Amino acid sequence: xxxxxxxxxxxxxxxxxxxxxxxxxxxxxxxxxxxxxxxxxxxxxxxxxxxxxxxxxxxxxxxxxxxxxxxxxxxxxxxxxxxxxxxxxxxxxxxxxxxxxxxxxxxxxxxxxxxxxxxxxxxxxxxxxxxxxxxxxxxxxxxxxxxxxxxxxxxxxxxxxxxxxxxxxxxxxxxxxxxxxxxxxxxxxxxxxxxxxxxxxxxxxxxxxxxxxxxxxxxxxxxxxxxxxxxxxxxxxxxxxxxxxxxxxxxxxxxxxxxxxxxxxxxxxxxxxxxxxxxxxxxxxxxxxxxxxxxxxxxxxxxxxxxxxxxxxxxxxxxxxxxxxxxxxxxxxxxxxxxxxxxxxxxxxxxxxxxxxxxxxxxxxxxxxxxxxxxxxxxxxxxxxxxxxxxxxxxxxxxxxxxxxxxxxxxxxxxxxxxxxxxxxxxxxxxxxxxxxxxxxxxxxxxxxxxxxxxxxxxxxxxxxxxxxxxxxxxxxxxxxxxxxxxxxxxxxxxxxxxxxxxxxxxxxxxxxxxxxxxxxxxxxxxxxxxxxxxxxxxxxxxxxxxxxxxxxxxxxxxxxxxxxxxxxxxxxxxxxxxxxxxxxxxxxxxx
Numbered sequence: 001x002x003x004x005x006x007x008x009x010x011x012x013x014x015x016x017x018x019x020x021x022x023x024x025x026x027x028x029x030x031x032x033x034x035x036x037x038x039x040x041x042x043x044x045x046x047x048x049x050x051x052x053x054x055x056x057x058x059x060x061x062x063x064x065x066x067x068x069x070x071x072x073x074x075x076x077x078x079x080x081x082x083x084x085x086x087x088x089x090x091x092x093x094x095x096x097x098x099x100x101x102x103x104x105x106x107x108x109x110x111x112x113x114x115x116x117x118x119x120x121x122x123x124x125x126x127x128x129x130x131x132x133x134x135x136x137x138x139x140x141x142x143x144x145x146x147x148x149x150x151x152x153x154x155x156x157x158x159x160x161x162x163x164x165x166x167x168x169x170x171x172x173x174x175x176x177x178x179x180x181x182x183x184x185x186x187x188x189x190x191x192x193x194x195x196x197x198x199x200x201x202x203x204x205x206x207x208x209x210x211x212x213x214x215x216x217x218x219x220x221x222x223x224x225x226x227x228x229x230x231x232x233x234x235x236x237x238x239x240x241x242x243x244x245x246x247x248x249x250x251x252x253x254x255x256x257x258x259x260x261x262x263x264x265x266x267x268x269x270x271x272x273x274x275x276x277x278x279x280x281x282x283x284x285x286x287x288x289x290x291x292x293x294x295x296x297x298x299x300x301x302x303x304x305x306x307x308x309x310x311x312x313x314x315x316x317x318x319x320x321x322x323x324x325x326x327x328x329x330x331x332x333x334x335x336x337x338x339x340x341x342x343x344x345x346x347x348x349x350x351x352x353x354x355x356x357x358x359x360x361x362x363x364x365x366x367x368x369x370x371x372x373x374x375x376x377x378x379x380x381x382x383x384x385x386x387x388x389x390x391x392x393x394x395x396x397x398x399x400x401x402x403x404x405x406x407x408x409x410x411x412x413x414x415x416x417x418x419x420x421x422x423x424x425x426x427x428x429x430x431x432x433x434x435x436x437x438x439x440x441x442x443x444x445x446x447x448x449x450x451x452x453x454x455x456x457x458x459x460x461x462x463x464x465x466x467x468x469x470x471x472x473x474x475x476x477x478x479x480x481x482x483x484x485x486x487x488x489x490x491x492x493x494x495x496x497x498x499x500x501x502x503x504x505x506x507x508x509x510x511x512x513x514x515x516x517x518x519x520x521x522x523x524x525x526x527x528x529x530x531x532x533x534x535x536x537x538x539x540x541x542x543x544x545x546x547x548x549x550x551x552x553x554x555x556x557x558x559x560x561x562x563x564x565x566x567x568x569x570x571x572x573x574x575x576x577x578x579x580x581x582x583x584x585x586x587x588x589x590x591x592x
């Protein structure tokens with residue numbers, strides 16, 4: 001079938017990322033003898049430079065890794081709420097929701113430490129070598145994508161009147177970054193150069209220097225600069241000025257770590273996700289609801305996927321979070337899903353219907369009366385939205401890498417957006433705002449709780465066949481991530497192969513859609529019951545059939561839904577493959 005690009009195939013190495021410079025940088029590391037984890041770290045730090053409206057080093061990252069010959073592991077780079085971030089503190093400030101911007105919404109930064117842990121434990125190259133591409137683009141400049149200029153333009157007035165350190169970086173010459181010019185962030189380049197110099201001065205082998213860099217981040221000059229900015233009162237989306245609760249002890253205590261994945265077997269696939277501190281198991285719950293399916297892309301197929309997604313997302317709202325024990329085994333059990341499957345009727349549901357796993361009583365957050373309606377299109381709150389052809393779309397980043405030895409990774413870096421909080425002037429990047437995903441209502445699995453992770457939407461995926469890692473994929477998209485990934489995965493699983501392998505590009509290019517009948521994870525927590533947004537390429541016949549079944553369908557542009565990246569490996573032949581999303585015109589795969 002026709003696709004926008006070919007699915008790449010080779011045997012040396014494959015990369016897919018949401019920006020071509022990250023893909024190219026990762027590939028250059030593979031060419032110099034690095035492995036998939038060296039390449040992933042290099043790509044991640046380039047994404048901090050070229051997509052600062054979508055991620056930053058003080059944000060967060062979950063990753064699924066499959067080391068050659070080893071078990072699949074989850075790398076958790078999601079920092080917790082600071083020790084002083086209690087519900088009582090926030091409500092004492094007159095708040096009913098955590099602000100979507102500003103230092104008060106900052107969790108403990110997690111991304112940097114997670115990438116360093118990965119590089120130390122599974123990489124092979126020195127820190128200075130892996131960071132060199134990012135330093136070069138920050139110091140000497142890169143041609144900015146249109147979305148970066150749009151993002152800065154949307155918050156320009158805030159930068160000029162309040163967040164002056166952000167204006168100093170992102171309004172060079174008083175203007176947002178412009179395509180066709182070179183955009184630089186010298187403060188960020190200087191931060192990495194100083195960190196490398198201090199880490200190397202500490203002496204020791206490669207691993208010891210990476211460990212020194214981690215200490216410098218959490219206790220040295222980086223920590224000191226982060227805390228100075230966190231202590232300043234800053235205007236945020238509440239309309240008031242607030243300080244962060246982040247302290248030196250919070251930074252010093254945090255360590256990224258590994259966890260076992262949550263898994264579900266669907267037909268001959270085993271799909272691996274991060275735990276329910278993320279929304280990752282939503283993909284698994286959708287699969288558990290769908291042992292049988294109508295013909296691919298039939299009206300019944302689309303309707304069933306939309307309704308299954310509503311049930312899984314309702315369970316996410318009632319049960320997922322790091323502040324409580326999540327009954328994951330019950331949520332994925334056949335007995336539970338057989339009962340839930342019976343709720344999928346012939347017409348669209350507009351109710352939020354969580355289940356009762358193991359007989360437990362679900363409890364939903366008390367969504368404020370003003371939290372109903374369409375999702376926001378204002379930059380600076382929620383995961384950042386990117387105006388594209390008159391629509392709002394985009395957020396976050398993704399990267400996936402597989403190397404010739406069989407090492408594989410899928411990672412979704414996010415947070416620390418330039419719209420989040422003022423740039424830390426000494427460092428060249430801002431704090432994150434992930435605490436906006438917590439509730440200021442006690443007793444919920446996702447209630448704001450000191451020392452606990454906010455429930456995140458970040459959701460990379462890794463899939464196995466016959467116990468062998470075969471596929472790594474993911475997408476930006478906030479709450480939509482595990483809907484778009486389900487559609488991609490099923491397009492692979494239910495359609496014939498191409499050139500003897502998985503049709504990665506065809507599955508990415510396939511017309512996409514999402515439903516939004518649940519409270520958004522992001523400030524101001526809006527919901528839109530019964531709403532479905534579909535690419536026009538889905539076709540008038542299918543769209544009208546969805547409307548006939550009661551779905552309120554908004555027809556979006558032909559290429560607006562999803563930003564998937566994927567790599568794969570055939571264990572029998574060693575053939576590697578990769579594909580990337582053509583939407584927004586900046587994701588690319590590379591390999592040979």
